[in-house]
Amino acid sequence: MDHFARLxxxxxxxxxxxxxxxxxxxxxxxxHPDRFVSRGPEERARASAEAASLNEAYRTLKDPLSRxxxxxxxxxxxxxxxxxxxxxxxxxxxxxxxxxxxxEAGTVEAVDALAAEARRGVQxxxxxxxxxxxxxxxxxxxxxxxxxxxxxKFAEEARARRMNIERSNA
Amino acid sequence: xxxxxxxxxxxxxxxxxxxxxxSADDVGTGLVGAPACGDVMKxxxxxxxxxxxxxxxxxxxxxGSAIASSSLVTEWVxxxxxxxxxxxxxxxxxxxxxxxxxxxxxxxxAEDAIKAAIAxxxxxxxxxxxxxxx
Numbered sequence: 635m636d637h638f639a640r641l642x643x644x645x646x647x648x649x650x651x652x653x654x655x656x657x658x659x660x661x662x663x664x665x666h667p668d669r670f671v672s673r674g675p676e677e678r679a680r681a682s683a684e685a686a687s688l689n690e691a692y693r694t695l696k697d698p699l700s701r702x703x704x705x706x707x708x709x710x711x712x713x714x715x716x717x718x719x720x721x722x723x724x725x726x727x728x729x730x731x732x733x734x735x736x737x738e739a740g741t742v743e744a745v746d747a748l749a750a751e752a753r754r755g756v757q758x759x760x761x762x763x764x765x766x767x768x769x770x771x772x773x774x775x776x777x778x779x780x781x782x783x784x785x786x787k788f789a790e791e792a793r794a795r796r797m798n799i800e801r802s803n804a
Numbered sequence: 805x806x807x808x809x810x811x812x813x814x815x816x817x818x819x820x821x822x823x824x825x826x827s828a829d830d831v832g833t834g835l836v837g838a839p840a841c842g843d844v845m846k847x848x849x850x851x852x853x854x855x856x857x858x859x860x861x862x863x864x865x866x867x868g869s870a871i872a873s874s875s876l877v878t879e880w881v882x883x884x885x886x887x888x889x890x891x892x893x894x895x896x897x898x899x900x901x902x903x904x905x906x907x908x909x910x911x912x913x914a915e916d917a918i919k920a921a922i923a924x925x926x927x928x929x930x931x932x933x934x935x936x937x938x
Contacts, residue, residue, distance in 0.1 A: 713839070714838075714839055714840065715840060716840045716841075716909055717838070717840070717908065717909035717912055718838070718839075718840065719836045719837060719838050719912060719913055719916045720836065720837050720838075720839055721834075721835065721836050721837075721916070721920055722837075723835055725837070726835045726836070726837045726844050727835065729837065729842075729844045729865075730835065730844050730846060730863070730865065733844065733865040734863075737865075780839050783839045783840075783842060784837070784839065784842055784844070786842070787841075787842025788842075790842075791865075
Protein backbone atom coordinates (compact mmCIF):
# COMPACT_ATOMS: atom_id res chain seq x y z
CA MET A 635 0.00 0.00 0.00
CA ASP A 636 1.04 3.56 -0.71
CA HIS A 637 2.52 5.36 2.33
CA PHE A 638 0.05 8.23 2.01
CA ALA A 639 -2.93 5.87 1.67
CA ARG A 640 -1.76 3.87 4.68
CA LEU A 641 -1.97 7.01 6.78
CA UNK A 642 -5.20 8.16 5.10
CA UNK A 643 -3.62 11.39 3.93
CA UNK A 644 -3.59 13.18 0.57
CA UNK A 645 -0.40 12.64 -1.45
CA UNK A 646 0.97 16.13 -1.12
CA UNK A 647 4.44 17.55 -0.76
CA UNK A 648 3.23 20.18 1.73
CA UNK A 649 1.80 17.59 4.09
CA UNK A 650 0.42 19.01 7.34
CA UNK A 651 2.91 17.79 9.96
CA UNK A 652 0.30 17.81 12.77
CA UNK A 653 -2.18 15.81 10.67
CA UNK A 654 0.56 13.30 9.89
CA UNK A 655 1.38 12.88 13.59
CA UNK A 656 -2.29 12.47 14.52
CA UNK A 657 -2.91 9.87 11.81
CA UNK A 658 0.23 7.98 12.77
CA UNK A 659 -0.40 7.85 16.52
CA UNK A 660 -4.04 6.79 16.05
CA UNK A 661 -3.08 3.93 13.73
CA UNK A 662 -0.14 2.98 15.91
CA UNK A 663 -2.54 2.46 18.83
CA UNK A 664 -4.84 0.45 16.59
CA UNK A 665 -2.06 -1.97 15.57
CA HIS A 666 -0.09 -1.99 18.80
CA PRO A 667 1.14 -5.54 19.66
CA ASP A 668 -0.21 -5.19 23.24
CA ARG A 669 -3.75 -5.28 21.86
CA PHE A 670 -3.11 -8.56 20.09
CA VAL A 671 -1.44 -10.64 22.84
CA SER A 672 -4.54 -12.78 23.37
CA ARG A 673 -5.21 -13.28 19.66
CA GLY A 674 -4.14 -16.12 17.41
CA PRO A 675 -0.72 -16.23 15.73
CA GLU A 676 -2.10 -15.11 12.36
CA GLU A 677 -3.70 -12.00 13.74
CA ARG A 678 -0.60 -11.23 15.79
CA ALA A 679 1.59 -11.56 12.70
CA ARG A 680 -0.74 -9.31 10.72
CA ALA A 681 -0.71 -6.66 13.45
CA SER A 682 3.05 -6.64 13.67
CA ALA A 683 3.36 -6.42 9.86
CA GLU A 684 0.91 -3.50 9.83
CA ALA A 685 2.79 -1.75 12.63
CA ALA A 686 6.09 -2.16 10.76
CA SER A 687 4.65 -0.77 7.50
CA LEU A 688 3.09 2.07 9.41
CA ASN A 689 6.42 2.99 10.99
CA GLU A 690 8.10 2.93 7.61
CA ALA A 691 5.39 5.13 6.09
CA TYR A 692 5.71 7.63 8.94
CA ARG A 693 9.51 7.71 8.76
CA THR A 694 9.41 8.24 5.01
CA LEU A 695 6.81 11.01 5.06
CA LYS A 696 7.87 12.88 8.20
CA ASP A 697 11.02 14.44 6.73
CA PRO A 698 10.21 16.82 3.82
CA LEU A 699 13.25 15.74 1.81
CA SER A 700 12.58 12.03 2.18
CA ARG A 701 8.89 12.72 1.38
CA UNK A 702 9.96 14.50 -1.82
CA UNK A 703 12.14 11.54 -2.83
CA UNK A 704 9.28 9.16 -2.13
CA UNK A 705 6.86 11.22 -4.19
CA UNK A 706 9.38 11.28 -7.02
CA UNK A 707 9.69 7.50 -7.06
CA UNK A 708 5.86 7.26 -7.08
CA UNK A 709 5.85 9.61 -10.07
CA UNK A 710 8.31 7.33 -11.89
CA UNK A 711 11.33 9.63 -11.58
CA UNK A 712 14.51 7.59 -11.76
CA UNK A 713 17.28 8.73 -9.47
CA UNK A 714 20.88 7.55 -9.83
CA UNK A 715 21.52 4.79 -7.29
CA UNK A 716 24.66 3.79 -5.43
CA UNK A 717 27.77 3.87 -7.58
CA UNK A 718 26.12 5.93 -10.32
CA UNK A 719 27.77 9.17 -11.28
CA UNK A 720 26.45 12.39 -12.78
CA UNK A 721 28.19 15.12 -14.77
CA UNK A 722 25.76 18.04 -14.60
CA UNK A 723 28.35 20.87 -14.65
CA UNK A 724 26.07 23.56 -13.22
CA UNK A 725 25.04 21.52 -10.20
CA UNK A 726 28.51 20.11 -9.54
CA UNK A 727 30.16 23.50 -9.86
CA UNK A 728 27.74 24.88 -7.28
CA UNK A 729 28.41 21.92 -4.97
CA UNK A 730 32.17 22.24 -5.41
CA UNK A 731 32.18 25.98 -4.69
CA UNK A 732 29.97 25.55 -1.63
CA UNK A 733 32.25 22.85 -0.23
CA UNK A 734 35.33 24.97 -0.90
CA UNK A 735 33.74 27.89 0.95
CA UNK A 736 32.92 25.59 3.86
CA UNK A 737 36.45 24.24 3.88
CA GLU A 738 37.78 27.80 4.12
CA ALA A 739 35.31 28.92 6.80
CA GLY A 740 37.39 29.26 9.95
CA THR A 741 34.85 30.37 12.53
CA VAL A 742 31.56 29.01 13.85
CA GLU A 743 29.87 32.21 12.64
CA ALA A 744 31.17 31.75 9.10
CA VAL A 745 30.00 28.11 9.06
CA ASP A 746 26.58 29.10 10.44
CA ALA A 747 26.17 31.75 7.75
CA LEU A 748 26.92 29.17 5.02
CA ALA A 749 24.60 26.63 6.65
CA ALA A 750 21.80 29.21 6.84
CA GLU A 751 22.26 29.97 3.16
CA ALA A 752 22.05 26.26 2.34
CA ARG A 753 18.89 25.93 4.44
CA ARG A 754 17.30 28.78 2.48
CA GLY A 755 18.32 26.95 -0.70
CA VAL A 756 16.61 23.78 0.56
CA GLN A 757 13.41 25.68 1.44
CA UNK A 758 13.35 27.37 -1.95
CA UNK A 759 13.97 24.14 -3.84
CA UNK A 760 11.26 22.32 -1.85
CA UNK A 761 8.81 25.16 -2.52
CA UNK A 762 9.59 25.00 -6.22
CA UNK A 763 9.06 21.23 -6.29
CA UNK A 764 5.32 21.39 -5.64
CA UNK A 765 4.54 22.91 -9.03
CA UNK A 766 6.93 20.46 -10.75
CA UNK A 767 4.97 17.56 -9.24
CA UNK A 768 1.71 19.12 -10.39
CA UNK A 769 3.08 19.45 -13.91
CA UNK A 770 4.62 15.95 -13.60
CA UNK A 771 7.83 17.34 -15.09
CA UNK A 772 10.08 14.36 -14.36
CA UNK A 773 13.31 15.79 -15.73
CA UNK A 774 12.94 18.95 -13.66
CA UNK A 775 11.98 16.95 -10.54
CA UNK A 776 15.08 14.81 -10.95
CA UNK A 777 17.29 17.86 -11.35
CA UNK A 778 15.80 19.56 -8.30
CA UNK A 779 16.16 16.43 -6.17
CA UNK A 780 19.79 15.94 -7.13
CA UNK A 781 20.43 19.49 -6.06
CA UNK A 782 18.56 18.88 -2.80
CA UNK A 783 20.70 15.84 -2.13
CA UNK A 784 23.85 17.94 -2.46
CA UNK A 785 22.38 20.69 -0.26
CA UNK A 786 21.49 18.07 2.34
CA LYS A 787 25.02 16.68 2.22
CA PHE A 788 26.33 20.22 2.62
CA ALA A 789 24.23 20.68 5.77
CA GLU A 790 25.71 17.45 7.18
CA GLU A 791 29.26 18.58 6.37
CA ALA A 792 28.58 22.00 7.89
CA ARG A 793 27.55 20.34 11.17
CA ALA A 794 30.77 18.31 11.16
CA ARG A 795 32.87 21.38 10.35
CA ARG A 796 31.18 23.33 13.14
CA MET A 797 31.99 20.60 15.65
CA ASN A 798 35.60 20.48 14.54
CA ILE A 799 36.00 24.24 14.98
CA GLU A 800 34.34 24.17 18.39
CA ARG A 801 36.55 21.30 19.49
CA SER A 802 39.73 23.05 18.38
CA ASN A 803 38.62 26.24 20.18
CA ALA A 804 37.90 24.40 23.42
CA UNK B 805 36.88 -1.84 8.67
CA UNK B 806 40.57 -2.24 7.88
CA UNK B 807 41.91 -0.02 5.13
CA UNK B 808 45.05 -0.79 3.16
CA UNK B 809 48.30 1.06 3.77
CA UNK B 810 48.25 2.45 0.21
CA UNK B 811 44.78 3.85 0.73
CA UNK B 812 45.69 5.48 4.03
CA UNK B 813 48.87 6.91 2.50
CA UNK B 814 46.96 8.54 -0.39
CA UNK B 815 44.34 9.83 2.02
CA UNK B 816 46.82 11.27 4.51
CA UNK B 817 49.30 12.54 1.90
CA UNK B 818 47.18 13.19 -1.17
CA UNK B 819 49.21 13.85 -4.34
CA UNK B 820 48.49 16.66 -6.75
CA UNK B 821 45.76 18.54 -4.91
CA UNK B 822 44.93 21.78 -6.64
CA UNK B 823 43.67 23.32 -9.83
CA UNK B 824 44.90 24.01 -13.35
CA UNK B 825 43.68 26.83 -15.60
CA UNK B 826 40.29 25.55 -16.75
CA SER B 827 40.20 27.88 -19.76
CA ALA B 828 43.64 26.87 -21.14
CA ASP B 829 43.55 24.95 -24.43
CA ASP B 830 45.94 22.27 -23.16
CA VAL B 831 43.94 21.59 -19.98
CA GLY B 832 41.04 19.14 -19.79
CA THR B 833 38.67 19.33 -16.82
CA GLY B 834 36.39 16.57 -15.57
CA LEU B 835 33.77 17.34 -12.97
CA VAL B 836 31.72 14.40 -11.72
CA GLY B 837 29.58 13.59 -8.73
CA ALA B 838 28.04 10.64 -6.93
CA PRO B 839 24.70 11.98 -5.72
CA ALA B 840 23.93 8.93 -3.59
CA CYS B 841 26.75 9.91 -1.22
CA GLY B 842 27.02 13.61 -2.10
CA ASP B 843 30.60 13.36 -3.35
CA VAL B 844 31.99 15.77 -5.90
CA MET B 845 35.30 15.33 -7.73
CA LYS B 846 37.23 17.59 -10.08
CA UNK B 847 40.13 16.12 -12.02
CA UNK B 848 42.27 18.08 -14.49
CA UNK B 849 45.00 17.11 -16.94
CA UNK B 850 47.51 19.26 -18.80
CA UNK B 851 48.69 17.74 -22.06
CA UNK B 852 52.11 18.65 -23.46
CA UNK B 853 52.93 19.27 -27.15
CA UNK B 854 54.24 15.69 -27.34
CA UNK B 855 50.79 14.36 -26.48
CA UNK B 856 51.82 13.18 -23.01
CA UNK B 857 50.03 14.24 -19.86
CA UNK B 858 52.54 16.46 -18.12
CA UNK B 859 50.49 17.49 -15.11
CA UNK B 860 47.35 16.41 -13.29
CA UNK B 861 45.49 17.96 -10.36
CA UNK B 862 42.41 17.07 -8.39
CA UNK B 863 40.03 18.40 -5.82
CA UNK B 864 37.63 15.99 -4.15
CA UNK B 865 35.02 16.49 -1.48
CA UNK B 866 34.02 13.06 -0.33
CA UNK B 867 35.10 10.15 1.78
CA GLY B 868 38.69 8.97 2.22
CA SER B 869 38.32 6.35 -0.50
CA ALA B 870 37.18 8.96 -3.02
CA ILE B 871 40.14 11.20 -2.12
CA ALA B 872 42.59 8.30 -2.36
CA SER B 873 41.11 7.13 -5.70
CA SER B 874 41.46 10.56 -7.29
CA SER B 875 44.94 11.09 -5.82
CA LEU B 876 46.08 7.75 -7.25
CA VAL B 877 44.65 8.51 -10.70
CA THR B 878 46.48 11.85 -10.94
CA GLU B 879 49.69 10.01 -10.10
CA TRP B 880 49.03 7.27 -12.65
CA VAL B 881 48.15 9.49 -15.62
CA UNK B 882 51.26 11.67 -15.50
CA UNK B 883 53.59 10.77 -18.37
CA UNK B 884 50.90 8.72 -20.12
CA UNK B 885 49.28 9.46 -23.47
CA UNK B 886 45.60 10.34 -23.26
CA UNK B 887 44.72 7.01 -24.87
CA UNK B 888 46.65 5.19 -22.15
CA UNK B 889 45.04 7.30 -19.45
CA UNK B 890 41.63 6.58 -20.89
CA UNK B 891 42.26 2.85 -20.52
CA UNK B 892 42.47 3.10 -16.71
CA UNK B 893 39.70 1.01 -15.21
CA UNK B 894 38.02 1.51 -11.88
CA UNK B 895 38.85 -2.11 -11.08
CA UNK B 896 42.59 -1.26 -11.36
CA UNK B 897 42.12 1.57 -8.87
CA UNK B 898 40.02 -0.55 -6.51
CA UNK B 899 42.56 -3.36 -6.65
CA UNK B 900 45.58 -1.13 -6.07
CA UNK B 901 44.00 0.54 -3.05
CA UNK B 902 42.30 -2.66 -1.88
CA UNK B 903 39.01 -0.80 -1.60
CA UNK B 904 36.37 -2.63 0.42
CA UNK B 905 33.27 -3.62 -1.63
CA UNK B 906 31.13 -0.77 -0.21
CA UNK B 907 33.71 1.73 -1.48
CA UNK B 908 34.05 0.45 -5.05
CA UNK B 909 31.84 3.31 -6.25
CA UNK B 910 34.61 5.76 -5.28
CA UNK B 911 36.88 4.17 -7.88
CA UNK B 912 34.05 4.43 -10.43
CA UNK B 913 33.90 8.14 -9.70
CA ALA B 914 37.65 8.50 -10.32
CA GLU B 915 37.45 6.57 -13.62
CA ASP B 916 34.55 8.74 -14.76
CA ALA B 917 36.46 11.88 -13.74
CA ILE B 918 39.54 11.06 -15.83
CA LYS B 919 37.33 10.09 -18.78
CA ALA B 920 35.44 13.39 -18.47
CA ALA B 921 38.73 15.33 -18.32
CA ILE B 922 39.95 13.58 -21.47
CA ALA B 923 36.64 14.23 -23.26
CA UNK B 924 36.89 17.92 -22.33
CA UNK B 925 40.49 18.10 -23.58
CA UNK B 926 39.54 16.41 -26.88
CA UNK B 927 36.55 18.69 -27.39
CA UNK B 928 38.84 21.69 -26.95
CA UNK B 929 41.43 20.26 -29.36
CA UNK B 930 38.73 19.63 -31.98
CA UNK B 931 37.46 23.20 -31.66
CA UNK B 932 40.99 24.48 -32.08
CA UNK B 933 41.51 22.35 -35.22
CA UNK B 934 38.22 23.59 -36.65
CA UNK B 935 39.31 27.14 -36.10
CA UNK B 936 42.69 26.49 -37.71
CA UNK B 937 40.98 24.94 -40.75
CA UNK B 938 38.79 27.96 -41.33
